[in-house]
Amino acid sequence: MDINKNSKKIVILGLILLMIAGLIVVALKGFNVSLLFGKHEAIELKVGKEVNISQIEEICDDVFQDKKYVAKELEVFGDSLQINVKSITDEEKANLISKVNEKFETEKTVEDLNVYSISNKRIRDVVKPYIMPMLLIMVIVYIYSLIRFRNIQSVSLVMDSILKMILAEAILVSLIAIVRIPVDDFVIFLLMVVVIAKLVSFVNRNERKLAQSVEITNEEK
């Protein structure tokens, strides 16, 4: 019994430390955002000949080495491309052009590259539209639960679930910040999925409890 209590205390302490660490990381360094989500440069080039992304990716691997990049096709004619990279140096520009010329037998110059600075997306702008629908879902499900599970102390069950939900999200967000997982729209969506999954699991668990309590009552009768 004591061992259980102690291990529980250690787990809680660990989680609190994790959340504090997450807070510190967010305060000092912020979240690590994905390339397209964060501030980056978009380099556009009209090659003038049919190009496919795998060819461009080969060139980018050579030019940018370990740097992350995302290559996309520009327009519908298949002869233009857009490369998104955190930043590009003059040397990389020259290298990129020379490799494009070599591969596609063109005579492009560095001046043909159009480089645009793209500002970051704000995490709060992506999160904002989810807030009201998610709150509404939680309110509806918890009101339903208060009624449905009224015979098995629904108020304390709901309070407990809300607390656990907040903790789970806080732990996840802390982990994302500490492990430096690149945040993008999809990661934010996954955080919402976790809330819904927890709601499903909460209702499912209490349905079982309710069934057991009904069984016990029937047996007693």
Place this chain on the structure above:
Amino acid sequence: MKKWKVVIGTLFVILVSIVAFVGVYQKENGVWRNLVADYQYGMDVEGARELRYAVDDKEEEKYVYVDEQGNIQGEVWKEGSSVTQEEEENPENAEDTTDTENVEEVPYAKETRKIKVNPDDKLTKENFEQAKKMIQKRLKQEELDEYNLRIDDVTGKLVIESENDDETVHLVEQLASKPGKFQIIDYQNGLVLMDNLDIKNASVVYSNQSTYNTYLQIEFNKEGAQKLKDISNKYVEIKEETEGEEQEQTEENAEENSEEEKETEKKMVSIVFDDDTMMTTYFGEEMSSGLLQIAVGQERTKYEDFLEDYQSAKTLANMINSGVLPVTYELETDNFVKSEWIASKQNLEITFFVILVVVPAIFYIVKFKKNGVLAAILNMGYIAVLSLIFKYTNVEMTINAVFASILMIVVNMAFIKMIVKHLETQKIGQAYAEVSKKFYLASIPLVVTALVFTFTQNYAINSVGMVVFWAMILNVLYNVALTRTVLDRED
């Protein structure tokens, strides 16, 4: 009978799966074309129009009225056209030699100033942020939700990613680059009589008796209403004849009417939106209601034409209501950028097929043998029908929606697995009743999610709502109609 039901059910599932995964082909002009509709992809899957805006840095020399505080009160005009200081001082040099005798003296000084579209003191982080919020508000008012907006709060550069539809892109372009400046200007001299500060609200009204007429209705605030009243009494047609003479004139012929024109003076106003004159007119009666209706488009007999006018008026009203953008933007580039996913679309489809159909099939068969084979077929059928529903109900397949579909398919897999497991000890009727009771009670949060998300305006959330909604409906119908039938085996 039961065997036949199982066989027919299984064959039906296989047939639907072939239609959904392979397609139905017909030769048209020598080319085989799949008759089954394609998915409607969201811009994060298919690609987006990327509109890049820069702060307009144009500078123009203008001859303007300046009040005692140095504020510009309007551009010096002569009969609706701006004039330069030189043209005013040497009228004989000017191309337009309109008579200026009737131009009222303006109580402001005139001077030539270099005016920047965006004065330096306006290019602040706060104004960029404010402009972004106002553009977002405009987009929301137009019910445009499929967009991403980024702003650089140092340079003010703006990037809007919008769905690749010309009409939408045109609207987005307007909403981002039009400052929304509404003015009523003295046509004779160019003095600004009223502007956005006098407006309370703008809306659209229309009439449809024999023809459709669309109007932009401007409701002025208290101060604006008073100004409008004064203006409507001042900017009128002034007739110099007496009433008696007028009556006599009505009996005279057209020639004499033209003579009458010479004896009237019209003081007119120009209604200007973002430096484009919408109309130049004078008032026929006193405007004491504080409301002004401006015709948009023409009299329309066709409903489609009227809708165009209505949309234009709605956009104008939206821009006026959102206020004047503190920063004016200029479109730099407009490109369609394919998403990074679209190039690997085919590979992704194959991967999803393997993960969602092949892997579960192996699991079902290994774990449940004969029933496992049927469970695998049923799982494949569910995915096939779901994909057809998505294709024909125009569910927008965003990345989030694709992920939500996978989750809902997994949820259905769990349902089938529970039934097959119960079949080891129970008959189908009892197994189905027990499993579905547990399953659907636990799925209440999913149903709530489907309903809430479906009614949300944001396209990424709405698409997930639609996916969950259709997946849950299909889960009920498919399992009651097919899973129960196919798994109803005597052994």
